[in-house]
Amino acid sequence: MIDIVKAVQERDPSLGSYVIVLRRDSRALAAPDSLNAEAQAWIAAHAPGARLARVEIMLAPYPGAPPAGRTVSVLAFSDPRALAGFATAWTADPEPEDASAA
Numbered sequence: 001m002i003d004i005v006k007a008v009q010e011r012d013p014s015l016g017s018y019v020i021v022l023r024r025d026s027r028a029l030a031a032p033d034s035l036n037a038e039a040q041a042w043i044a045a046h047a048p049g050a051r052l053a054r055v056e057i058m059l060a061p062y063p064g065a066p067p068a069g070r071t072v073s074v075l076a077f078s079d080p081r082a083l084a085g086f087a088t089a090w091t092a093d094p095e096p097e098d099a100s101a102a
Contacts (some may be wrong), residue, residue: 007057009072014031015053015076018083020091022073028090032073039055047082 004021008071022029029048036045043050053074058067077083 004059007059008055011057012055018077018080020075020083020087029073037088046085047077049078
């Protein structure tokens with residue numbers, strides 16, 4: 001993951017130091033170029049300066065392989081606390097609801 005972040009930062013320095021690369025199956029994404037409504041609301045409440053970008057990078061799929069082009073979804077934050085908060089809220093699998101509590 002560090003290689004992907006480094007490639008993103010080299011490709012688009014305007015994103016700054018606090019970026020998170022979202023997986024294609026991220027529950028925060030509605031599409032590769034847009035956040036779902038819940039993630040947008042979280043950003044508005046906790047990190048209003050964050051922005052979503054699509055960045056094309058060259059990355060080897062495994063060590064020793066030739067680099068290949070890949071476009072990734074990136075959220076850039078101006079504050080490391082906002083990045084950490086987003087990562088905590090949106091990159092972990094949601095906790096299953098406890099059926100016995102009902």
